[in-house]
Amino acid sequence: MALMDFIKKQFIDIIQWxxxxxxxxxWRFPMADMEIQYGxxxxxxxxxxxxFVNEGKVADVFGPGMYKLTTQTIPVLTYLKNxxxxxxxxxxxxxYFFSTRQQVDQRWGTPQPITIRDKDFGAVRLRAFGNYSFAxxxxxxxxxxxxxxxxxxxxxxxxxxxxxxxxxxxSDAIAQSGIPFLDLASNQVEFANALHKEMAxxxxxxxxxxDVITVQNLSLPEELQKLLDQRIGMGMVGNDMGKFMQYxxxxxxxxxxxxxxxxxxxxxxxxxxxxxxxxxxxQVLAQNIQQGLQGGQAAHAAQAAAAAPAxxxxxxxxxxxxxxxxxxxxxxxxxxxxxxxxxSELLKKLI
Numbered sequence: 001m002a003l004m005d006f007i008k009k010q011f012i013d014i015i016q017w018x019x020x021x022x023x024x025x026x027w028r029f030p031m032a033d034m035e036i037q038y039g040x041x042x043x044x045x046x047x048x049x050x051x052f053v054n055e056g057k058v059a060d061v062f063g064p065g066m067y068k069l070t071t072q073t074i075p076v077l078t079y080l081k082n083x084x085x086x087x088x089x090x091x092x093x094x095x096y097f098f099s100t101r102q103q104v105d106q107r108w109g110t111p112q113p114i115t116i117r118d119k120d121f122g123a124v125r126l127r128a129f130g131n132y133s134f135a136x137x138x139x140x141x142x143x144x145x146x147x148x149x150x151x152x153x154x155x156x157x158x159x160x161x162x163x164x165x166x167x168x169x170x171s172d173a174i175a176q177s178g179i180p181f182l183d184l185a186s187n188q189v190e191f192a193n194a195l196h197k198e199m200a201x202x203x204x205x206x207x208x209x210x211d212v213i214t215v216q217n218l219s220l221p222e223e224l225q226k227l228l229d230q231r232i233g234m235g236m237v238g239n240d241m242g243k244f245m246q247y248x249x250x251x252x253x254x255x256x257x258x259x260x261x262x263x264x265x266x267x268x269x270x271x272x273x274x275x276x277x278x279x280x281x282x283q284v285l286a287q288n289i290q291q292g293l294q295g296g297q298a299a300h301a302a303q304a305a306a307a308a309p310a311x312x313x314x315x316x317x318x319x320x321x322x323x324x325x326x327x328x329x330x331x332x333x334x335x336x337x338x339x340x341x342x343x344s345e346l347l348k349k350l351i
Contacts, residue, residue, distance in 0.1 A: 023155035142207030
């Protein structure tokens with residue numbers, strides 16, 4: 001009797017898997033030296049697939065449902081093994097369960113900036129991160145290329161491989177989309193769509209389906225971000241270079257004031273000197289650039305003024321001026337020579 005109980009324990013009557021929620025993608029049913037009883041029950045739950053592997057070859061795949069393991073339900077095994085009794089006696093076969101549910105909120109990101117070629121800026125180094133979700137879509141292919149004969153295979157073990165694949169194809173995704181960086185940064189959905197289009201075939205190649213991929217942030221390194229801010233500032237002032245110089249001066253004043261304050265004193269006095277130097281230099285820069293831009297117009301105006309006849313001077317104004325000069329000479333402010341010189345100049349204007 002004890003011998004019969006021992007023999008019965010070697011037969012497997014129920015084959016099933018209850019997921020534990022630890023991110024397991026593939027799980028091998030524990031067989032040891034036990035054998036599957038002819039007519040045993042196989043239960044495959046929703047979001048699962050069961051794969052029978054016989055002598056190292058995938059023999060059959062079962063989707064969700066309950067099955068009685070007979071020659072009618074596993075004909076492939078029959079051909080592979082050529083059992084004398086057509087499975088009316090116990091048989092052995094490795095059984096693997098695969099989770100086909102979505103593995104959500106998987107993270108991806110660029111540990112270091114990646115270099116891409118941009119239409120507007122040329123070579124650009126950018127950072128990006130987001131999340132994605134995937135599921136096992138082809139258990140046979142996934143078993144062959146990824147999970148193999150291991151007792152279990154988890155999402156955590158696959159994470160590094162998937163993130164590396166995404167990073168490898170980011171540059172290609174941007175190049176294929178043809179979307180400039182500024183448009184990518186303002187419309188991250190388009191970037192995510194381009195990345196999904198590039199990555200979906202890669203996932204399919206290992207038996208996975210890429211369901212969703214998102215881009216949560218897209219940014220430039222700090223030094224490039226400053227250049228971008230300047231370009232945005234230029235866009236705000238348009239073609240008005242005078243306004244652009246005012247913008248540049250306003251941006252430069254804090255740095256010039258800081259530098260001047262460091263070398264010209266300390267405390268309130270140093271800050272005041274630094275700020276004054278910054279403002280003065282900014283005004284000179286703005287004026288010089290503005291004068292340079294208007295140089296052509298100014299030269300033309302000067303020529304026109306020189307060519308124009310001198311405006312007529314009223315005699316009474318000349319006499320009034322001479323009288324004022326005489327008064328200044330009487331008070332000792334002007335010398336006789338200075339008075340005579342100015343008087344001569346004024347009288348010539350009446351001729």
